[in-house]
Amino acid sequence: MQSNKHSDFNLGVQQLRGLAALAVVLCHYGSDLKNYPLLSKIFNKGQLGVHVFFLISGYIILYALLKNNYYPRNFFAFLFKRMIRIDPPYICVIILTLLTFWLLTFIPSYGGKEIPFIPGQFISHLLYIIPFTKWEFYNHIFWTLCVEFQFYILVGTLYFISDSKFYRSFFLLSFSLSCFLNFQNSYYLITNYAPIFAMGMAQIHYTKTKESIYLVLILTSILIVYCKFDALITSILIISAITIYYCNQSLKILSFLGKISYSLYLIHPxxxxxxLGIGKNFFGIPENELLYLLIKLVILIPSTYIFYFFIEKKSIELAKRFKYNTNETT
Structure with a gap:
C-alpha cells in the first residue's frame, strides 16, 4: 500500500461521508416503498451509514490531533473547538424541532405527539447525556452525536498519555475488545462501537508510518467487528477503509454531499x-412512490445547503480561527 497525499485523504473521506449521509437519508426516506420491496429492503440497510461515520471519525479526529501535535493538556481547548464546530448546527436543529412540533399543535388534523420544552431535557441534549436520563431524544438520530462526543472525551484524555508504540497498540486492542463488555444502555456507549473507531485510528497510523503493527491492529479490529456485528457491516467497513486509502477520483456529487453531510444528517428528519405535512394537506402525495422519493430528495438537498451555508459553514469558519496549539495549521 502507498500513502495517500493530503488531497487524496480529503477526497476519499469527503466522498465517503457523502455516500454514508445519502445512505442514511434513503433509509429514512425510501425504506417504506410498498411497491418496490427489494429496493425498500436495500434502502433500509442505509442505516449502516452510521457505522461508516464512526470509522471516518476514528480516522479523521486522530489525523487532526496527530497533525497538530496534540497533548492531553490541550483537552479542554480541543473539546471547546469541537463544540464550536458541531454545537451551533445541532442546537439550531433542536430549536427547529421544538418549534415545529409546537406549530403542529395548532393544526386540528394533527394527531401526533407533542414535545414540550423541559429545561432538564434540553440541557441533557446539550450535554449529550440523554440516553442516561429519564428523557427521550427530541429526534432519535441525535444518539450518534452522543457516541461521537464520548469518543472525543476518550481520545482527548487517554490516547495521548503516551506516544509509545506499545501504549498505543495496547490502547487500540483493549479499546476494540471493550465492545464485548455488557453495560446498561450499551447501544448508546462508545464501547459498543469501539472496534469501528479503533479501525479508523489504526488506519491513520498505518497510513502515516507504514509500521506493520498498525496493519495487524486494523485486521484485528476487522475480526472483532465481524464477531460483534455481522458480515455485512464488516464488508462495508472494509470497503470504506479501502475507499479512504485509494480514492483518487473526484465525483462532484459525492464531494458536495460530503461537504454538507453533517447538515444533511441533522435536518433530513x-x-x-x-x-409530509405540507404535501398531504395542500398538494397530495403522488401515487408513484419513486417519483415521490425523488421529489423529497429534490426538496431536501437545497434545504440542506441553505442550512449549511447560513449555519454550519459559520461554525466551521469560527472553529478554524480557534487555535489550541501553537503548531496548529488547520
Missing part, C-alpha cells in the same frame, strides 16, 4: 416532517 425535520425536512421530511414538513414535506
Amino acid at each position: 425535520i425536512v421530511l416532517i414538513y414535506i
